[in-house]
Amino acid sequence: MTIVLLLAFVLGLAVMAALVAVETTDTLSAVIALGALGFFVSTGFLILCAPDLAITQVVVEVLTLVVLIRATIARGVKTISGGGELFGRALALVALFIVFLVSYEVLKQLPPFGEPAALAAGAGTPSVFYLLHGLERTGAANYVTAIILDFRGYDTLGEATVIFTAVLGATAILRRRAHKRAEEPTRGPFIPRTELEEDSP
Amino acid sequence: MKGMSPIVQTVTRWIRAFIVLFGIYVICYGHISPGGGFAGGVVIACGFILLMLALGREACERRYSIRWAGKLDAVGALAFAAVALLGFAAGLYFQNFLGRGESFQIRSAGSIPLGNFAIGLKVSASLFLVVAVLSVLRVAARRPPATEAVKPAETAETVGPEDVPAAGPEAAEAAAAAGARQVGIAPPRAPVGEDERLPRAWARKRRLPTRRRGLGGRR
């Protein structure tokens, strides 16, 4: 029972941090509130016996903060105050209320908090197989790493590709000049696009 | 980005070695204790980023060029793809082709440690590359170009280093077209004389573009 109370406390703080991140007008404090949310989530992982995730979440949160602060503080961004159009907010609040009703009704049908469907007795699910045969089949003592690199290694290949694509995309977007100037040698007829305004004045 | 005070710089130089060591530990013991390729890789990336933040991008630039980070990123990815393809040796794609060894030892999980190393290398190189690339462009946007005529600061042409990593022939050819250029990434900088040591007040005094002026300045 204490676990649920502890979790409720941490998650409550997380929701508060999220609300601060959403509602504050200064962008930098919004980013810092997001950082706080990330660390609360990492604490939640620790409570839920997921040490791997806690380490990764903390360090990834640090990196997200560095990346986001890099985009905000350098610009001396002015606070973009003034609400979005009132109609949008009202519509969003109504939608939120509907989501609240539906989710409360639906979540009751999920298995209760302590008894996951995956580990239910007799449920022929892969999770039970991994816990039973993890050590002998893969030799790895850390079952999460065993799943990531051996049972579901194909997922991690996709995962490595996601990081690689994002980094390659970021460098492609952030390169200095995207179109070659007309005088640069290119084979074949080359007519620069007429509406192409130069990158910088 | 001129880097932080000397105290921070010296402390960083010492701590960075321990951070990277901890990252390597987390990678190597990924299949025994909590952690793994991802967590260790991100820790190492944070180590390098800490160095770049503390020593300032130019100092860090000279030692770890971004082009190398791009190469290491691709090498890490190829290593992991190779571990996957080596699985064919044991019959099926991604199979654990090495023996299992006895448990709780570092060699214990066959190809899992190899996968951890490859993922750790890849994640650290690519995340360092992202933050480096983001900071490179931002700095360039503010610094007036040393080579061209003096222009108002905000509308400075985004000099920045040409096409940041592995741009290949276009970079070389564009570099030739854009006048003399040092080897490596950083475009010709004013000598590290008065520009570097401008008083901090100067940086704060120059007001960044407000909404109205920003528009006017932009066009």
Next chain:
Amino acid sequence: MIFIPLAVAVPLGVAFLIALFGGRPRWLADVLANATAAALVVFTILLPRRGITIYPVGGWGVEDGVPTGILMVVDGLSWFVALTVAVVSLAVTVYSIAYMRRYTAKPKYYALLLLMIAGMNGAVLTGDIFNLFVFLEVASIASYALVAFGTEREELEASFKYAILGSVGSLCVLLGIALLYGLAGTVNMAQIAAKLRAPEAAGRMGAAHLALALFVAGFGLKAALVPFHAWLPDAHPSAPAPVSAMLSGVLIKTIGVYALARVVFHVFGLDPKLRTIILVLAAASMLCAAIASVMQRDLKRLLAYSSISQVGYIVLGFGLGSDLGALGAILHLFNHATMKSLLFLASGSVEMSAGTRDLDRLGGLAERMPVTAGATTIGALGIAGIPPFSGFWSKLLIVIAAVQAGEVAMACIAIAASLITLGAFIGMLRQAFFGPEAPATAEAQEAPAWMCLPIVVLAAIGLTGGLLLLPQVQEQVLGPAVEAVQRGAAYADTILRGGR
């Protein structure tokens, strides 16, 4: 059997190689990318299309009913969609040799293109729903970066809007997967289907329906169905021509329509309530997008809107649930993929030689660019559904299936949308190619050879598309795909038995 993992591993490996060595000799990136695209066409043709083939990745197959790892599942439908992806990718990579010379960092472009192809192949060939999400994310992130490859003003803004809506769509899919995991305790699609149909899951259907709604929203957003199509008319026109050909041609079909069909048919099953929702979405897409496409003055925006309406046809075909509907939808998926990418590639040639995409400033390009004009005419009339071309046959099948299934209203909407599209395309053709000479196109010349080759090949496919319906050809090519779609519940049982 070995080609199943290679269809994903080869484009990934070559993309990493290009990113590593891309710059050294200028031609290396081009050669590697085109060789991979050609190899992919061969791999996908040789994939096993009869029945269901399971490839246990990492040696973790199905052990007494428990799928212990990620299974790559290939059946007729995934074979056919992978073949469409390979054909269009080969045409696009050949086209990019000449077109992408105007951009810097060409090796990065090829690496991102190959990663998108690998993502689509991975999403099509997998039998695991979390793996489908990961590869869907790979393809989406590569497409966000490719849309903003030119770093112009409107490209960056369009790419940001696309990235935000795409991320929201992916997160809806992930929330759906989390709910399904809560209910079924597994992420293997076959086992989820089995557990959802099991007796004790009867009380939990509310959560399953919420997960289904999230999937329809997430994959609908990726497929640009009408309520979620806001990003497509901005993203496709501003992307470079080969990228918008890939996006419109195959990306919205593989990670949008195919994923929706796989989840709806094989995990949840098509019950009447879901069928009406899908039909309403399809009808809305067909009609609204066709009407919007008439009013466009930009060549690529017109094509983008018509993509949305054609996706509506495919979703209508699948939504009917009958054999004929599935056949019409699958054939239309192939026809639209080939001909819409042809139209986008031709618009790239027009833009490159005339310097602008604005229909008002274009005119009389037929004499100056005969090859492009001819191919565009074939493509436009094909999509509009004119008899000799392949588009007509697939639309005819869908309309007949709609009538047979008693959805006469849907059939009327389909015909009306087809006529509107015909009007829009004839207006576009007359304006851009056969109208009076315009100043902007005074010195336009024919596109270089590398750009005309794929356009001609795609036009030829457009002409001969109808042959796919010949009895013996159809039995070989389309039969397995239709049989795969209609398999429904048997999909899960066959996989959990681990066999044919």
Next chain:
Amino acid sequence: MATFCYWICLMLFAVGLYCAVTKRNLIKIVIGIAIMDHAINLFLVLLGYRRGGIAPILDRANLAESGSAPGFAERSVDALPQAMVLTSIVISLAVTALLVALCVRIYEKYGTYDVNELRRLRG
């Protein structure tokens, strides 16, 4: 009481969705996407928790204490959602990095982070 934690996660997801949809500042929209990501990761791990369970990492003490691997399997928390969440955390970092790269580039071109400003400038 049992569904309280699930409900909080969905509320966090709804707050993130609200932020991503109605905010005008580009960085706020990116923050909204990140909040949604955090919410789903937490929801997945919550689904895998077993009451009174221990972390799915075996060491000599654990093995000795619970006798054998199957014995440990009865007490351990579900490891599969943790593996999926590890992948999902890194995906959300990659998407955030790409979106920030787009934001930086947009700021350089438009000079502002305001969404309404972008639409007006495009004209």
